[in-house]
Amino acid sequence: MSLQPHTPRAKMESRELTLRYGTKTAINKVSLAILEHRVTALIGPSGCGKSTFLRSLNRMNDLIPGTNHTGHILLDDTDINDRSVDVVDLRRRVGMVFQKSNPFPKSIFENVAYGLRVGGMKDKAELAARVEKSLRGGALWDEVKDRLNESALGLSGGQQQRLCIARAMAVEPEVLLMDEPASALDPIATAKIEELIHELKAQYTIAIVTHNMQQAARVSDRTAFFYMGELVECGATEQIFTNPREKRTEDYVTGKFG
Amino acid sequence: MAATHTDKAFEQDLRDLREKLLAMGAKVENLIAQSMKALTERDSALAEKVVAADKDVNRLEVEIDELCRRILALRQPAASDLRLITTALKIVTDLERIGDLAVNIAERSMDLNQVPPLAPYVDTPRLAELAQQQVKRALDAFVSGDVTKAEEVLQGDDLLDALFLKIFNELLAYMMEDSKNIRRATALMFIAKHLERIGDHAMNVAEMVVYMVRGKDIRHPRSRNLTD
Numbered sequence: 001m002s003l004q005p006h007t008p009r010a011k012m013e014s015r016e017l018t019l020r021y022g023t024k025t026a027i028n029k030v031s032l033a034i035l036e037h038r039v040t041a042l043i044g045p046s047g048c049g050k051s052t053f054l055r056s057l058n059r060m061n062d063l064i065p066g067t068n069h070t071g072h073i074l075l076d077d078t079d080i081n082d083r084s085v086d087v088v089d090l091r092r093r094v095g096m097v098f099q100k101s102n103p104f105p106k107s108i109f110e111n112v113a114y115g116l117r118v119g120g121m122k123d124k125a126e127l128a129a130r131v132e133k134s135l136r137g138g139a140l141w142d143e144v145k146d147r148l149n150e151s152a153l154g155l156s157g158g159q160q161q162r163l164c165i166a167r168a169m170a171v172e173p174e175v176l177l178m179d180e181p182a183s184a185l186d187p188i189a190t191a192k193i194e195e196l197i198h199e200l201k202a203q204y205t206i207a208i209v210t211h212n213m214q215q216a217a218r219v220s221d222r223t224a225f226f227y228m229g230e231l232v233e234c235g236a237t238e239q240i241f242t243n244p245r246e247k248r249t250e251d252y253v254t255g256k257f258g
Numbered sequence: 259m260a261a262t263h264t265d266k267a268f269e270q271d272l273r274d275l276r277e278k279l280l281a282m283g284a285k286v287e288n289l290i291a292q293s294m295k296a297l298t299e300r301d302s303a304l305a306e307k308v309v310a311a312d313k314d315v316n317r318l319e320v321e322i323d324e325l326c327r328r329i330l331a332l333r334q335p336a337a338s339d340l341r342l343i344t345t346a347l348k349i350v351t352d353l354e355r356i357g358d359l360a361v362n363i364a365e366r367s368m369d370l371n372q373v374p375p376l377a378p379y380v381d382t383p384r385l386a387e388l389a390q391q392q393v394k395r396a397l398d399a400f401v402s403g404d405v406t407k408a409e410e411v412l413q414g415d416d417l418l419d420a421l422f423l424k425i426f427n428e429l430l431a432y433m434m435e436d437s438k439n440i441r442r443a444t445a446l447m448f449i450a451k452h453l454e455r456i457g458d459h460a461m462n463v464a465e466m467v468v469y470m471v472r473g474k475d476i477r478h479p480r481s482r483n484l485t486d
Contacts, residue, residue: 214334241336243473253336255268256261 010074011036011205012057012094012175017071019049019056021064026052028229029071034175039197039206041220041237043213045257048226054177054209058094059087075175092119095173099180101160103152103167108135108144111152111163115171130170137203138166139196158189165196169204176200178208182215194219213253217241225249268333275325275346276401282318282353283397287390289315289360290456294386297367297449298379305371308364315357322350338470345470349400352459356393359452359459366445366452376432376442382450385421389453392418392460399467408471411464418457425450 010033019027027049034040034057042050052061059080061067073080080090092115103111112131113121121127131148135141140162144155152163161181168176178197182190197206197219210216216223217237224234225248233246244250251257263269289308296305326347329335335343392411399407429443429450465477 213336217336242340244337250337251261254339255263255265257264 008035008038010034011076012207013074014053014056015072015074017053017056017069017073019052019061019067019069022066025229027056027226030226030229030231032224032231032234034205034207035222036205037201037203038221039201039208039219041216041223042207042209042226043211043216043223044226044232044252046211047228049229050209050224050226051179053226054179054207055096057175057177057207058091058096060096062087092171093173094175094177095168095171096177096179097161097165097168097181099183101157101164101184103155103160103163105151105153107149108152108155108163109148112167112170115167119171134166134170135163137169137200138162139192139199140166156189158185158192161185161189161193162196165193165200169200173204175205175207178206180209180211183211190215213241225252227252265333268329271325271329271333272339272342275322275329275342278318278322278325279346279350279353280397280401282315282322282350283393283400285311285315285318286353286356286360287393287397289357290363290386290390290393290453293360293363293367294383296364297370298383300371300375302368302371305364305368309361312357312361315354319350319354322346326350341470341473345400345466348466349463352462356456356459359456363449363452366449370442370445373442376439376446381421381425381428382446382453385418385425385450385453388414388418388421389456389460392457393463396460396463396467399464400470403467403471405468405471408464408467411460415457415461418454422450422454 012034014030014032017027017030018025030049030053032053042054044050055061056069056073057080061069069081075090075094078085080094104114106114109131112134113127116127116130121130132141132145135144140159143159144163152160155163161184165176165181182193185193194215197208200206201221208216208219220237222234223237223240225232225240225244225246227248233240233244233249235245240249241253244253263272289311292304292311293308295301296308326343329343333339392414395407395414396411398404399411426447429447432439432443469475469477
């Protein structure tokens with residue numbers, strides 16, 4: 001083992017990414033690396049472009065009519081907007097967890113198994129094993145193992161959100177995108193999600209959008225501050241919250257905007 | 259800083275903190291001056307006032323600590339706000355120690371005022387003036403967030419050390435000359451040492467000001483890990 005701290009490589013990277021909704025520029029020339037096995041937090045006021053940026057990492061913006069972009073987004077060395085890229089395959093590799101937990105109106109088991117079935121997995125034992133592994137990974141297994149066939153809608157908000165994380169993990173993505181994953185949860189459920197994020201980064205690369213700056217400070221290794229569609233500053237989370245380089249970052253993290 | 263916090267109550271808390279620190283700084287500056295006056299003018303009543311006034315300084319220390327804890331718990335300050343709070347928590351200890359040292363000087367003065375002076379006080383008031391100036395400058399640097407001024411304090415400490423050494427050697431000579439001088443010379447030596455220590459506390463404050471403004475800790479450069 002080397003004594004030098006391992007410098008992680010960029011798992012995903014945007015280069016001069018500009019994205020417009022019609023004529024409105026949502027992100028302007030953003031170049032940002034999402035480092036492998038690190039948690040990158042995207043912060044900034046509403047409308048700053050952070051969620052748009054997150055969604056562009058697995059081409060969720062494709063679903064919105066009138067969207068166009070310039071610049072590049074790389075996953076490993078592949079441009080994800082290249083014609084040769086299958087968007088379903090991209091979204092399997094780059095999974096997403098949303099602000100509002102959105103379990104399917106199915107059983108707990110079927111929620112997690114869904115993506116696997118869509119991907120062609122049929123073997124029952126294999127499915128069961130993957131569901132268990134994912135639910136354990138989502139720190140939910142012990143709470144639901146005796147009622148896997150009950151409706152997912154009967155779970156608490158915090159449990160539903162962890163179920164959605166487990167569901168995203170079932171297809172073994174490489175990158176997990178999280179858009180405000182804990183904003184609708186109570187502090188205990190939030191702490192469980194944050195603990196889970198810490199554990200997940202050993203296996204995944206994570207990018208998280210949050211309005212809660214203490215949460216960004218707690219869970220992330222790196223923090224990127226967006227303002228009015230621009231990336232103002234990205235650095236080690238500790239640096240951003242103790243000694244930011246840019247005045248606009250300083251004003252935002254100290255609460256001087258608005 | 260032009261921008262103010264969106265939360266006005268938070269802005270007020272930070273203003274209160276700065277004001278309390280300034281009030282405490284002004285008090286300890288005054289205690290240094292008064293304790294020296296008690297010595298040079300042989301005014302033991304004034305010395306007693308210095309001893310009594312120290313409780314105001316102590317009270318401010320407790321109040322500032324409480325305010326900092328409240329801000330940390332309720333506001334979760336970040337960036338320059340966080341650096342201001344951590345700086346306040348550190349320098350409050352230095353200011354309180356300066357107050358204690360002024361009290362110690364006043365107490366030694368009361369003893370010395372009972373006996374004839376050993377020699378005219380020339381260098382000791384000069385040292386006191388320098389120490390007081392260093393404290394004032396460090397506090398000014400804190401108020402205005404002025405790194406240049408803080409650096410002046412850091413450079414100014416050599417002068418105090420040199421003057422202390424000079425006083426020390428003179429007092430040593432008095433002691434060697436006549437053992438009857440030892441008691442008074444020792445008391446004066448303590449006073450000079452206290453003044454020199456006040457200068458060191460002013461340096462601590464100045465170092466924290468540099469941290470507060472730049473976010474860079476400049477303390478103990480030689481004790482740092484070489485890989486830093």
